[in-house]
């Protein structure tokens with residue numbers, strides 16, 4: 001709980017005035033509630049027992065005012081706290097996504113997309129209910145309970161002792177419930193992440209599922225996961241709602257004792273009927289906020305577990321550190337010196353030494369899985385080398401600011417990224433849209449013909465993953481994007497594999513036209529693509545062999 005509040009204090013800090021207002025509204029509502037119970041005494045003693053008619057109109061009026069005050073106070077407090085809660089959740093979501101995006105690619109390789117989505121949506125959502133509703137309730141019910149207990153003690157300290165004995169008695173069962181609930185909540189959140197991952201996988205691969213007639217198989221897999229999720233959630237409910245009957249049973253015992261002992265005191269004349277009823281009303285009314293208070297503590301458990309899962313992400317930091325130098329000068333040469341790299345245990349690239357010079361085209365060739373794309377990933381600093389060094393103009397890559405390095409490289413790789421946005425925005429991705437330049441890039445990438453034929457031209461919206469495009473059209477959009485960026489380093493990793501011969505020839509012609517002053521790296525299997533190259537580097541099992 002301490003860790004929870006420590007984590008959220010920085011977000012709450014900006015909301016102190018609202019927080020104070022919410023607490024004041026809560027105090028007001030609580031005092032009005034206590035006022036209601038307090039008014040029971042004059043209602044009984046002065047109106048009913050003393051038959052004071054003048055008070056008959058006054059007390060119901062005051063009661064009404066107290067109830068209206070309670071309603072307004074509670075509403076204002078709930079609204080303000082929801083505002084604070086929602087705003088905190090908004091801030092954490094923003095911070096979480098930008099934190100994640102700056103983590104290394106290896107972090108994304110290790111975590112399933114669905115798991116990460118679940119942390120941003122479900123886990124942070126649990127925090128929202130903790131901060132906005134549970135916390136609001138905790139503050140309001142806490143103040144109400146204190147005010148009502150005040151009335152209880154004021155009316156009869158002796159009876160209060162008996163009536164409130166449930167408080168220490170409830171500690172043991174409630175703490176057992178809390179401990180159990182933490183475990184179940186953890187499982188529920190993990191299962192939720194599994195379900196999200198499963199759904200994410202299904203929707204991303206729906207075509208493959210259909211082609212393999214695996215609809216039944218996937219439905220069954222999901223059904224099993226869902227059934228388990230249901231069971232865990234029911235366990236969560238079973239444990240999580242146990243606090244109410246526990247408190248009610250303990251409350252019944254205490255109230256029974258109070259009624260007996262209090263009744264005797266009234267008969268003995270040591271307590272007036274009004275005092276007794278006022279006491280009992282306050283005690284009955286105090287049980288509800290006390291019960292809710294404990295229920296809040298119980299409900300907080302899933303938020304505490306979620307907080308741990310959120311902190312796990314925030315505690316991860318990028319291992320790829322930024323350099324100091326801005327890469328703004330002309331790139332004359334890129335050099336790999338004795339570079340080795342492994343993703344996990346096995347070395348994927350070993351002792352690679354090569355150069356890429358300005359005004360030249362290099363073809364990287366080699367069998368599938370030999371390490372060509374990995375070499376490019378190292379140049380982009382998506383991963384850092386384990387041994388050796390990569391340099392640009394004799395300055396180690398690590399000394400450059402990553403953003404300035406990547407801004408100088410255009411890449412078309414095998415996995416084409418298409419945004420659910422217009423063609424123009426897709427081509428200009430990462431910079432301002434210049435329609436003339438978009439048109440130029442599309443023409444150079446041999447994509448203009450099909451884009452022009454669309455009714456909305458470059459404003460045509462593409463579906464997520466480019467599902468409304470053919471494979472070759474997607475590749476041409478990606479090539480246009482690389483050309484639009486106009487970087488000095490251009491990398492085409494199997495960028496023309498889906499194109500017909502004629503289109504590929506035309507793109508080769510484009511590359512030939514723009515090659516001046518650039519460093520171009522082509523990864524290709526087809527001999528026709530390699531024809532353009534000034535140097536050919538062959539990689540075999542992670543080692544460079546002379547082509």
Ligand SMILES: Nc1ncnc2c1ncn2[C@@H]1O[C@H](COP(=O)(O)OP(=O)(O)OP(=O)(O)O)[C@@H](O)[C@H]1O
Pocket residue numbers: 109343344348366367368369370371372373374375
């Ligand atoms: N993210 C990763 N985590 C672990 N291993 C990886 C990862 N990416 C690639 N590998 C492994 O590294 C090796 C080299 O892969 P790489 O993608 O560089 O090959 P490639 O020569 O580009 O192949 P292709 O021609 O099929 O694209 C492969 O054995 C592959 O299994």
